[in-house]
Amino acid sequence: DTEVTQTPKHLVMGMTNKKSLKCEQHMGHRAMYWYKQKAKKPPELMFVYSYEKLSINESVPSRFSPECPNSSLLNLHLHALQPEDSALYLCASSRTSGNTYNEQFFGPGTRLTVL
Amino acid sequence: AQKVTQAQTEISVVEKEDVTLDCVYETRDTTYYLFWYKQPPSGELVFLIRRNSFDEQNEISGRYSWNFQKSTSSFNFTITASQVVDSAVYFCALVNDYKLSFGAGTTVTVRA
Numbered sequence: 001d002t003e004v005t006q007t008p009k010h011l012v013m014g015m016t017n018k019k020s021l022k023c024e025q026h027m028g029h030r031a032m033y034w035y036k037q038k039a040k041k042p043p044e045l046m047f048v049y050s051y052e053k054l055s056i057n058e059s060v061p062s063r064f065s066p067e068c069p070n071s072s073l074l075n076l077h078l079h080a081l082q083p084e085d086s087a088l089y090l091c092a093s094s095r096t097s098g099n100t101y102n103e104q105f106f107g108p109g110t111r112l113t114v115l
Numbered sequence: 116a117q118k119v120t121q122a123q124t125e126i127s128v129v130e131k132e133d134v135t136l137d138c139v140y141e142t143r144d145t146t147y148y149l150f151w152y153k154q155p156p157s158g159e160l161v162f163l164i165r166r167n168s169f170d171e172q173n174e175i176s177g178r179y180s181w182n183f184q185k186s187t188s189s190f191n192f193t194i195t196a197s198q199v200v201d202s203a204v205y206f207c208a209l210v211n212d213y214k215l216s217f218g219a220g221t222t223v224t225v226r227a
Contacts, residue, residue: 031213033213041219041220042206042217042218042219042220043160043206043215043217045214045215048213048214050213055213056212056213056214088158090158090160092160094213101148101210101211101213102165103150103162103165104162104215105162106152106159106160106161106162107159108157108158108159109158109159111158
């Protein structure tokens with residue numbers, strides 16, 4: 001199974017709502033990532049979890065709150081978002097092998113619209 | 116600082132033509148890893164290839180081939196005999212400390 005799944009596929013929310021994005025992988029990967037991608041731009045890294053611990057936060061606003069409940073699951077909790085946060089949110093995972101950087105496998109993304 | 120440059124914004128070809136996507140990178144690391152990803156209209160990024168800095172062998176996978184040249188800091192990608200299904204955005208990327216630095220991407224449109 002070489003698949004990363006994400007739910008929901010689409011999400012529309014108001015600026016006062018609280019919602020969560022979910023990501024799951026069963027490849028035994030111990031590194032998981034959240035990216036944000038605006039239209040016609042490359043993905044931008046938001047967070048990295050390594051062995052269920054947050055290892056990189058790319059100065060993301062606190063209205064985005066990541067959570068890694070176990071080695072297979074990654075959540076992104078959303079609260080009080082702004083319309084400019086509308087984007088495609090991609091989850092990825094990869095093996096961790098010492099100093100070797102392995103390829104990241106991406107999910108299909110959640111297309112988020114903030115009204 | 117790391118940087119990946121994909122100078123071609125868009126390329127349009129007719130089916131069965133070959134298309135080459137350029138990728139130039141900058142890094143101070145002596146050991147580094149380069150990647151190519153494909154993003155079709157559906158949105159999912161699909162991993163195509165990983166290359167590390169100490170392996171300069173070129174690679175071929177079906178209609179895809181990659182030319183890695185450390186001397187010119189380039190990692191170019193060629194699609195031979197393109198097909199409509201090859202239409203996508205292609206990203207070249209460089210990794211450092213788990214962070215993927217993507218190029219701006221090249222949109223390839225293959226017309227029937």
